Amino acid sequence: MNKRYQVLSFLLIAIFISGSAFSYLRRHRPDDKTKELEALKIIFPEADNFSEKFPSPPHYKAYKRLPGEGEKEFLGAAFLTTDIAPEIRGYAGPIKMMAGLKSNGRIVGITVISHSETPSYVLGLDEFIQKLSTLDISNSFILGKDVDGISRATITSEAITRAVSKSVKTIGTAVFNLPANTDSQPSKHLDILQIFFPLLIFVVAALSILSNKIYLRWISLSLGLFYLGFFKSTMVSIALFANTGLGKIPAFVDNPLWFMLVVLTILGSFVFGMIYCGNICPFASVQEWLFKIANIVTHKSLTFSEENDKKFKSLRFVVLFSVLTASFLAGNAQPAAIEPFLTFFTQKGSTLAWMLLVFILIVSAFHFRFWCKYLCPVGALNGLFSLHSLFKIKLGHDCTGCEICKDVCPTNAITFQSPLKPVIDYPQCVCCLKCLEECPQNSSLQGKK
Amino acid sequence: MNKSDKPLTVFLTLACLLLAGIVAENIRTAYLAQNPGVVIDVSQVKATLNKAGVKWQEAKYWKKL
Numbered sequence: 001m002n003k004r005y006q007v008l009s010f011l012l013i014a015i016f017i018s019g020s021a022f023s024y025l026r027r028h029r030p031d032d033k034t035k036e037l038e039a040l041k042i043i044f045p046e047a048d049n050f051s052e053k054f055p056s057p058p059h060y061k062a063y064k065r066l067p068g069e070g071e072k073e074f075l076g077a078a079f080l081t082t083d084i085a086p087e088i089r090g091y092a093g094p095i096k097m098m099a100g101l102k103s104n105g106r107i108v109g110i111t112v113i114s115h116s117e118t119p120s121y122v123l124g125l126d127e128f129i130q131k132l133s134t135l136d137i138s139n140s141f142i143l144g145k146d147v148d149g150i151s152r153a154t155i156t157s158e159a160i161t162r163a164v165s166k167s168v169k170t171i172g173t174a175v176f177n178l179p180a181n182t183d184s185q186p187s188k189h190l191d192i193l194q195i196f197f198p199l200l201i202f203v204v205a206a207l208s209i210l211s212n213k214i215y216l217r218w219i220s221l222s223l224g225l226f227y228l229g230f231f232k233s234t235m236v237s238i239a240l241f242a243n244t245g246l247g248k249i250p251a252f253v254d255n256p257l258w259f260m261l262v263v264l265t266i267l268g269s270f271v272f273g274m275i276y277c278g279n280i281c282p283f284a285s286v287q288e289w290l291f292k293i294a295n296i297v298t299h300k301s302l303t304f305s306e307e308n309d310k311k312f313k314s315l316r317f318v319v320l321f322s323v324l325t326a327s328f329l330a331g332n333a334q335p336a337a338i339e340p341f342l343t344f345f346t347q348k349g350s351t352l353a354w355m356l357l358v359f360i361l362i363v364s365a366f367h368f369r370f371w372c373k374y375l376c377p378v379g380a381l382n383g384l385f386s387l388h389s390l391f392k393i394k395l396g397h398d399c400t401g402c403e404i405c406k407d408v409c410p411t412n413a414i415t416f417q418s419p420l421k422p423v424i425d426y427p428q429c430v431c432c433l434k435c436l437e438e439c440p441q442n443s444s445l446q447g448k449k
Numbered sequence: 450m451n452k453s454d455k456p457l458t459v460f461l462t463l464a465c466l467l468l469a470g471i472v473a474e475n476i477r478t479a480y481l482a483q484n485p486g487v488v489i490d491v492s493q494v495k496a497t498l499n500k501a502g503v504k505w506q507e508a509k510y511w512k513k514l
Contacts, residue, residue: 302457312461319468326476334479338471350474356467363460374461375468 005427008317009384015321016245019328023246026331035113036080039098043078043109050078057170058083062100076102077175080113081163084170088163091155091255092116092240092333093248097129099164101171105137105178110164116248116332117156123348124150128157132164137172140181141165155255190253197227198260202268205279209272209391209431217278217432221285229282232257233345236265236276238320238377239336242327269385273392277372277379278430283341284372287364294365302366309412312374313428320377339378340371368410369430383427393429395422398441405435 040050040060047062049072054061059079063072081088081097089095093116100108110133112125131147141161143149149157169180201223208216228235234257241262243249250258268275277284295301304312319338326335340357343349349357363370372379395405401419413428414435424435 302453302460304454304457308454308458315461315465323472326472330476330479332479335472335475337475338468350471352467352470352474356464356471359460359464359467363457363464367457370460370464375464 002425005384005387009387011321012324012381012384015324015328019324020245020247023328023331027247036098039111039113040078042111043098043100044075047075057174059171059175074103076100076108077171078108079167079171081167084167085163087251088159088166089251089254090115090117090159091153091250091258092243093246093250095156095160095163097160097163099167101137101168101176103176105172105176107133107135107164107168109133114332116243116246117153122150122153122156124153125156128160132161135168137168137178137180141168155250159254191256194232194255194257195260197223198257198264201227201280202264202275205275206268206272208279209275209433212433212436214433214437220279221281221288224280225282225285228261228280229285229341229345234258234261235282235339235341235345236261236378237337237339237342238323238381239327239333239342241378241381242324242333242336245324245328246331246333248333265382266385269382270388271390272431273386273389273426274379274382274430277376277382278432281341281372281378283339283344284369284430286341286344286361287369287371290361290365291368298366300366301368302363306412306415315374316376316380319375320380323377336377339376372430373411373428380427386426386429389426392426393424393431393433393436395424395435395439400441402440404438404440408434408438410434 037050040047040062044050044062046064048065049063051061051063053059057079059077061077062075064075065072078098078100081099082094086094095115095117096113097110098113099110102108110129112129115122115125117125128147128150132141135141135146139146141147141164143157143161147161149161172178173180201220204216204223205220208214208220240258244262252259265276291301303309323336323338327333338353340353340360343353343357344361360371367373395414399420399422401416403416403422405422406414406416409429410432411428411430413425413430414422415425417423
């Protein structure tokens with residue numbers, strides 16, 4: 001293995017282990033009381049006294065002192081949804097909320113104490129919570145009926161609704177003896193399609209590599225674009241890996257697609273190399289289509305010299321390590337939510353995020369996979385995994401030094417160490433198989449020996 | 450640097466700057482999510498000042514902030 005990649009792999013492992021340990025220690029330090037107290041004051045701003053937390057079901061009672069001596073008015077009960085419904089998790093882990101309930105069953109307010117959802121996915125969170133706060137115990141809390149969810153954040157909306165519904169009804173019946181509406185947001189059932197489709201896409205992608213069929217590669221790229229991109233708006237992002245390191249993982253039943261993508265991407269990289277980046281990534285597909293179309297229309301493309309290309313390709317490792325470190329230090333994956341595909345497929349993002357997306361799309365039309373090659377942190381991560389892949393493209397057997405493979409490689413991953421010795425930079429190889437297709441000799445994909 | 454490298458180098462630099470801006474923005478969001486108290490609600494500041502008898506003025510310095 002190239003020494004440079006050895007150092008980068010070591011750095012990645014060091015950041016991941018120390019970041020995870022730091023995050024674990026931070027999660028388990030006893031500072032949550034302060035945040036709970038702050039949340040209590042937000043829910044019941046007029047209260048001047050709160051009880052200790054009552055057990056079964058866990059809740060606080062809020063009081064307001066009255067002018068008479070020792071007299072106090074009971075304002076309502078406040079409770080953490082994670083205390084009452086700990087099994088309900090959002091897209092990237094638990095969503096800790098404090099809610100308040102009056103003795104007549106009306107919700108006083110709800111405030112989110114902490115969550116790990118990707119910010120660009122939940123921009124409408126405050127508005128959604130505001131709408132939920134207008135409901136009471138007689139409501140069924142069904143999305144689409146009592147309240148509209150956050151668009152393109154179904155899992156988060158459902159998790160919040162179910163957690164609030166269960167908590168409100170539990171507290172309402174146990175503390176205030178109120179009758180609760182028995183209808184509720186149906187519990188999640190395992191969505192088999194979320195297991196089947198990613199598996200199908202990875203199988204097609206693997207077949208395209210094993211059989212060296214370029215049309216299969218386009219099928220897997222198109223499936224990735226339409227299913228993962230347009231239909232599910234769920235891609236492998238670096239925020240997903242940062243959340244994994246932070247221990248913020250959704251429940252399997254809520255989000256099997258999340259698990260399938262993480263497991264298949266890592267496993268796929270160790271078996272076939274950059275299989276996700278090369279044959280599945282929806283944003284890569286968008287960039288490749290743009291490049292193809294622009295090439296047909298304008299016949300123009302922009303390229304770096306070999307020297308600069310090699311130099312700038314290291315940038316994506318800088319991006320990877322920076323956002324992972326920032327996420328671990330911040331204690332959540334928000335700093336890692338930088339990829340333009342989040343904005344593209346969710347249609348949500350800040351002004352800067354939209355600017356970056358438009359910019360990347362324009363440049364990608366004139367340079368093959370501009371984002372993937374120079375800036376994508378997921379590509380950098382998969383690249384490091386792919387160094388150890390089981391199957392690798394092997395060039396050079398009976399090499400005549402024609403350098404066709406080098407010329408056709410769209411990511412400039414092939415260099416010649418000597419006239420007859422082509423070398424593949426595997427973390428740059430997107431398994432497009434053009435080198436194998438064009439090689440006049442018997443170059444092939446081979447298993448590790 | 451090769452002349453042909455210039456346009457892409459400029460594009461890459463711009464993309465890096467935008468990316469750095471997004472990272473900074475996200476770090477700020479992450480910080481504010483954990484420390485909501487640092488958000489200044491000007492209407493509350495106004496109300497507090499009024500209560501204390503201090504006359505509120507829309508000074509140019511506030512506008513700058």
